[in-house]
Each structure stands twice: as structure tokens, then as C-alpha cells.
Amino acid sequence: LEFINFEEILVSMNNKSDTTVGIVTFHNAHNYGAVMQAYALFTKLKQLEHRPIFLEDKNSFIHNSYNLMPDFKSPVDFTKRLVKLLLDFDRKKKRSDKFNRFIENYLPCVDISEEKISVNNVILGSDQIWNPNITSGFDPLFFGKHDNLESKNIIAYAASMGKATDKGCMTEEFFNLVGNINKIGVREDKLRLNLKSKLNEEVALTLDPTLLLDKNEWNILTQSADKQKEEYILVYEVEPHPHTYKITDYLEDKFKWTTKTVSSKSSHKVSRKIITTASPEEFLSLFSQASMIVTSSFHGTVFSIINEKPFVTMKFGNGVDIRAESLLANLGLLNHHIKDVSELNDDDIFSIDYTSVNEKMGELRSKSINYLKESLL
Incomplete structure (x- = not known):
């Protein structure tokens, strides 16, 4: 870099x-x-x-x-x-x-x-x-x-x-x-x-x-990361959702995967089993190497999509949802915005057409880059 x-x-x-x-x-x-x-x-x-x-x-x-x-x-x-x-x-x-x-x-x-x-x-x-x-x-x-x-x-x-x-x-x-x-x-x-x-x-x-930035541009920051050997579900939340771990329990039982949770902060109240000390580069690596992602965070949603991963974004039913909901709607991924395990559909989660998603993302990206080009002197 x-x-x-x-x-x-x-x-x-x-x-x-x-x-x-x-x-x-x-x-x-x-x-x-x-x-x-x-x-x-x-x-x-x-x-x-x-x-x-x-x-x-x-x-x-x-x-x-x-x-x-x-x-x-x-x-x-x-x-x-x-x-x-x-x-x-x-x-x-x-x-x-x-x-x-x-x-x-x-x-x-x-x-x-x-x-x-x-x-x-x-x-x-x-x-x-x-x-x-x-x-x-x-x-x-x-x-x-x-x-x-x-x-x-x-x-x-x-x-x-x-x-x-x-x-x-x-x-x-x-x-x-x-x-x-x-x-x-x-x-x-x-x-x-x-x-x-x-x-x-x-x-x-x-x-x-x-x-x-696209996947390759973000991967520049993770090139030196150690490759994870095991398959895992990654959980990332800023505001905890009450049903997140019901989702991961279901996935663990079905696929025999482990779960890694990265915290948005460190506190004595946060279990030492949870990752609280990840650097920004390590944070990116956790997303790039995960088998599946469960998140309630907008940026958790972003890096799930950038890395072309199976994912679900937990829905709160309030203003916290607005950013993720808007992005998912624009990319045709609203079926990945769920409130509990009853809305979890394995076929939907693991059959994302990322070719179509990336085409839509490219159009949105071009508009924002054009805004910068036209606005800057």
C-alpha cells in the first residue's frame, strides 16, 4: 500500500x-x-x-x-x-x-x-x-x-x-x-x-x-493476515439484537460451525470470549474469511456485501434500521433483513446473486464518485 x-x-x-x-x-x-x-x-x-x-x-x-x-x-x-x-x-x-x-x-x-x-x-x-x-x-x-x-x-x-x-x-x-x-x-x-x-x-x-471501494481495494489492508483454518459465523453488532444468538445457534447446529463475535467496544462487562481488541485491519480480515455473517450494524452489512458473503442483518423495527434497509432495498437484498429465526430462509441466504448485486452497486458507486468529481475544484 x-x-x-x-x-x-x-x-x-x-x-x-x-x-x-x-x-x-x-x-x-x-x-x-x-x-x-x-x-x-x-x-x-x-x-x-x-x-x-x-x-x-x-x-x-x-x-x-x-x-x-x-x-x-x-x-x-x-x-x-x-x-x-x-x-x-x-x-x-x-x-x-x-x-x-x-x-x-x-x-x-x-x-x-x-x-x-x-x-x-x-x-x-x-x-x-x-x-x-x-x-x-x-x-x-x-x-x-x-x-x-x-x-x-x-x-x-x-x-x-x-x-x-x-x-x-x-x-x-x-x-x-x-x-x-x-x-x-x-x-x-x-x-x-x-x-x-x-x-x-x-x-x-x-x-x-x-x-x-470494492473488494480488491479493501483487501489491500488484509494481505498480511493469517488465513483462518476453520469455518465460522461472524457476529458484529453495535446495538445488540435480542434474537441474534438464536440465529447463530440454529446455524451452528445445522452446519457445525463455530461463532466468532467481534465487539464494537471494550468493557469489563463484555465477556473475554468476545473479540474486543481487533485492529481495523483484523476487523476486515474477520469479514473476508467468515463463512457466514450475522449483524445488526450498517457497516457489518456493508462489509458482508463487499466480501460477497452469505449474511443476515437483524431488524429492530425502529430508526436503527433505516440505513441498512435503504441499502438492501437498492441492491435487491431486503429478504436478508430479518427480525428473528422464523424469517431465516436457508435458500435465500446462500444463493445471493452477487453478479447482479455488484452491477447495482457499481451504478450507485458511479453516481457518488461523479458527485465528488463534479463538486471538487
């Missing part, structure tokens, strides 16, 4: 004749979906012959949310967080180190808290960068506004408010900040329609960046 030269990027950022793209997103979050979407957008921009770099303010709330050691906000809060850390320190430290290593290796960034940066383009997103519940209020940086940032072209790509879209967060402050953006692309249709209605201008629906 070709690494981008950090010093060359910094030089080019001061050269107005060299097109440079600053990305503002949750690239340093210790979350598989967050770092994967950041890596994918960064990689696609390089393929489009741009020179991207991530922009961050190290004084911001979100930047400090993933420090291993808790911040001292109050004695009570600090003590609670410290106890939780110490109860699971070995796994938390190992996980933190692996995420930091991935971020340092693949997601080069520059701190704009103390120096002015001028770039031709700024891309905002993907992820829930406009969810004030995550960023402790609306953070102007995620709308392209910062005292030390100068750009002639602000673009939103697959930006999201998450559940905040339904909670009255589309306030006057929000729309004033959105007014700073030249081209708007979001990842959920509901947010698109709300913005289009209020702004009276076109708002694009764009793919989550993880879907901008």
Missing part, C-alpha cells in the same frame, strides 16, 4: 496551484465504521488525483473523546471512568494502541488549532458530524467554519445527523451553519428531503464512503 508523504502534503497546502482537499470528519474515532469511512474517502480522493489530508482541532470536544485516560471534568465522573478503565485496562489499552496505529499509518492529519490552513476544497463527512448530541452542540468546524481554515469550496459528502434528524435539532443555528456549504450531499434520504425543502436547492444522496 502506497503511503502518502506527509511533508509533501504540507508543502502543497501552501501552494494554491496544487489542488488539495481537507477532510473534516471523525477520522480519529476508535470506531470501526468511523475509521473505515475516513480511509475509504481518503483513498478514493487519491485515486481521483487529489491530495487529501484530514483537518482537526485538537482542542475540540470530539477530538478528546477517545483518549485512553479520562478527562478530569469532576471528581465523581473522573473516578467512575478511571475505575471502568482499570477493570478492563489490558484490553482497552491494546485496542486503543491498534486504532491509534491505524490512524497514524493511513489517516494523515494536520492540527488547525494553532496554524492557519488554506485549501482549495474542504469535504465535510461522512459520519454523524451534524449530530449535536455527539459533538456537544453544533461544532462550526464540521460545517467548514474555523478561524484558521480558509477554502473557496466547502462540500458535504454523506454527512449525517443520525437520530438527531427526528429530535428538533434542525434549528436556525443549524441552517445558518449549513449556509456556509457550497455543495451538499448527505447519506440519509430523510435529511436530504428536510434540507431540500428548507433550502430550496438540490441536495444529493451519496453512498457511505466505505462503499466507494
